[in-house]
Amino acid sequence: MTYGWIIYNGSLPGNKFLDFAEMLQRAALRAGSQADIVKNNDLLAVTDSKGMELLKPNGLNIPEYCLFTDKDLHLARQLEAMGISVFNSSHAIEASDDKIATHQALAKRKIPMPRTISAPKTFLQDSPLGEKQLQLASKALGFPMIVKEAFGSFGQQVYLVNDMAELQEQVQKIGGKPFLFQEFVETSRGIDLRLQVAGDEVVASVRRTAVDDFRANVTNGGKMHSYEPTDAECELAIAAAKALGCDFAGVDLLHGELGPIVCEVNSNAHIHNLMDATGIDASDAIVRDVLRKVKDRRKQF
Structure with a gap:
């Protein structure tokens, strides 16, 4: 029997993150694999002249695979360096978490997306972009425009600006944090689709709508309903992943x-709301694909 870990962030409040881990654990058991749920802060990554190891709770065995539902990149990289198969990989988590990196990866594959401009890096909180750069961005994208911080979740750190004065004010507030300018897609105001990809298939989909917000995220008041995606939408979601x-x-x-x-690719998207809306537990498809890849890796050694 294969043995794995399901890692989630133990410092975050509420049960949302533990709930996701428990769904994956039950799916692993249904698929014939044992998996322990482990908090990232119960593991200490050690590096020295002898190599790498983990300080971990007594009785916890080193796994063959790890379902990584957190963004602790240093821990993910340590596990990979120790020969443990990590899903999603540290590279995938890093690229998905950084929205600038996300759009660069999509652009390399010429995947349809809103036109996006990365703001130049600044180091000081009080050194935002000057008038020249803002004029260039507004001329390229027009108003209204999206300003989005590179790091953020649940539709937070995403702002709609309607003119140059609002743009200047928002950029001033962001300060030295990395961010991007993005074309506002008026035809999708308050509407988006969430397609859950597992391996080479879309396993569940919802349409999210909001009445009083340009964002459709449920966290911001959006409503979620089961949705049957088109072939083109499925192909696009799989290609983006x-x-x-x-x-x-x-x-x-x-x-x-x-x-x-x-719009975005979420490497550790929570799936409970998705199940509530569609009746589909995406954890089974996720675990099934992961265990197949673990089995294929075994054959290589």
């Missing part, structure tokens, strides 16, 4: 004027 190296991902699509376009 693969572009970032994700074994599983929640891919958010917008309704562009010429068809679906990719």
